[in-house]
Amino acid sequence: MKPVFEEAAPVELTLRVNGATRTLRAPPLRRLLDVLREDLALTGTKEGCGEGECGACTVLVDGEAVLSCLVPVCQVSGTEVSTVESTGLASIQQSFLAEGGAQCGICTPGMIVMTKAWIDACRRDGVAPDEDGARLALAGNLCRCTGYGAIVAAALASARGGGAP
Amino acid sequence: MKVVTARTLDEALAALARATSESRLMAGGTDLIVEMESGRTRPDLVVDVGRVAALRWIRVTADGLEVGAGTTCTDLLRSVDALREADILVQAAREVGAVQIQNRATVGGNLGTASPAADLTPVLFALDARVRLRSAGAARELAVDDFVTGYRSTARRIDELIEAIVIPPRAPGERRAFRKVGTRRAQSISKVVVALTLDLGPDRRVRRARIAAGSVAERTVRLSHLEAALERGVAVNAIAAAVARHVASDVRPRDDVRSTAVYRSAVLERLLVRMLSETLS
Numbered sequence: 258m259k260p261v262f263e264e265a266a267p268v269e270l271t272l273r274v275n276g277a278t279r280t281l282r283a284p285p286l287r288r289l290l291d292v293l294r295e296d297l298a299l300t301g302t303k304e305g306c307g308e309g310e311c312g313a314c315t316v317l318v319d320g321e322a323v324l325s326c327l328v329p330v331c332q333v334s335g336t337e338v339s340t341v342e343s344t345g346l347a348s349i350q351q352s353f354l355a356e357g358g359a360q361c362g363i364c365t366p367g368m369i370v371m372t373k374a375w376i377d378a379c380r381r382d383g384v385a386p387d388e389d390g391a392r393l394a395l396a397g398n399l400c401r402c403t404g405y406g407a408i409v410a411a412a413l414a415s416a417r418g419g420g421a422p
Numbered sequence: 423m424k425v426v427t428a429r430t431l432d433e434a435l436a437a438l439a440r441a442t443s444e445s446r447l448m449a450g451g452t453d454l455i456v457e458m459e460s461g462r463t464r465p466d467l468v469v470d471v472g473r474v475a476a477l478r479w480i481r482v483t484a485d486g487l488e489v490g491a492g493t494t495c496t497d498l499l500r501s502v503d504a505l506r507e508a509d510i511l512v513q514a515a516r517e518v519g520a521v522q523i524q525n526r527a528t529v530g531g532n533l534g535t536a537s538p539a540a541d542l543t544p545v546l547f548a549l550d551a552r553v554r555l556r557s558a559g560a561a562r563e564l565a566v567d568d569f570v571t572g573y574r575s576t577a578r579r580i581d582e583l584i585e586a587i588v589i590p591p592r593a594p595g596e597r598r599a600f601r602k603v604g605t606r607r608a609q610s611i612s613k614v615v616v617a618l619t620l621d622l623g624p625d626r627r628v629r630r631a632r633i634a635a636g637s638v639a640e641r642t643v644r645l646s647h648l649e650a651a652l653e654r655g656v657a658v659n660a661i662a663a664a665v666a667r668h669v670a671s672d673v674r675p676r677d678d679v680r681s682t683a684v685y686r687s688a689v690l691e692r693l694l695v696r697m698l699s700e701t702l703s
Binding site for chain 2: 260261262264265266284285286288307308309312315321322323324326327328329331332371374394396397398
């Protein structure tokens with residue numbers, strides 16, 4: 258059965274996704290996650306739990322980390338959305354590769370996007386990135402393979418600028 | 423289903439004038455989207471106030487700290503005024519969900535949803551906050567304890583929205599505490615959450631106690647028997663006995679999917695003893 262939030266009449270929306278302007282028609286409460294994956298074919302963003310518990314679907318809206326499974330698309334018209342496909346995340350992706358910070362891979366896009374949000378927050382607040390800070394920042398992102406050690410190492414390597422550009 | 427995306431307070435209030443009991447207000451959407459996804463809620467009308475700038479502000483006035491209903495948890499964490507005037511509200515905001523939820527979830531949404539597990543609501547009870555409601559024709563203010571009426575139910579009329587929360591100025595001898603117990607550091611729905619304020623006189627006696635708890639009843643509740651006992655006077659070494667004696671009169675936690683009654687009662691008592699001992703000594 259179609260979820261109720263798909264029922265309302267579609268509206269036209271314009272937003273920027275990974276630097277490109279996109280105009281689309283969608284029901285206003287369609288989840289940003291579905292718009293990204295199904296309407297814009299950006300399947301890097303994963304659906305884990307679909308109810309805001311796991312962090313797999315994390316994307317940035319105007320630089321702030323949000324769960325795309327909980328964001329109705331009408332609330333992001335006119336904003337800048339960044340997903341794991343964003344070229345600005347390439348060096349963080351390299352750090353996750355180098356540190357082995359991925360196992361099955363479902364949580365990885367959310368971990369990478371959240372790492373970006375954490376590094377930006379450290380810079381903005383003038384805080385030195387450390388392991389406690391990384392673990393706190395990533396606390397909303399679950400890895401059911403439980404590979405947290407390597408994920409945190411990858412986040413710290415990213416903060417040190419360890420990944421190739 | 424119809425969706426009205428409001429950009430101004432007037433647009434939101436005009437849409438609400440046509441609302442029914444099945445209609446829903448949406449701010450950050452962190453609760454409503456899950457409710458709709460699961461099929462538990464099927465609104466006829468959703469009024470989206472998530473981007474109404476006139477609901478998103480924090481200011482200090484003669485009435486105290488005023489917080490617009492659309493203020494997010496992250497906004498609270500970044501506000502010097504909120505930290506100075508309502509430190510335990512900021513502390514609670516830090517424990518709501520994780521960063522991704524804090525960036526979206528609002529003060530008005532947390533209160534208006536009236537979940538018994540809401541993290542900010544016990545703090546609003548402990549701070550004697552007032553709720554400013556507005557409809558197209560009128561405005562009124564209620565004590566937060568009168569606003570929350572039951573499990574996910576409030577005194578909000580269907581044509582009203584929460585415009586702001588007003589937290590009165592801190593009393594000179596006021597001490598405060600907040601604790602949440604959940605299953606993990608982030609994203610956990612509370613098993614037990616407690617907020618309290620004690621106004622201490624120069625003799626260190628409790629002049630006024632406000633103690634509120636979440637996840638231990640069908641709604642956020644004041645522990646009024648325990649408050650009255652503290653106001654009559656309890657020695658620091660008698661706190662545990664007073665808590666043991668009065669809490670059962672105030673709440674009887676139940677078993678549910680997140681916890682058992684036995685666990686909740688034990689944790690609630692331990693939290694209260696620890697928080698009261700620290701606050702009074």
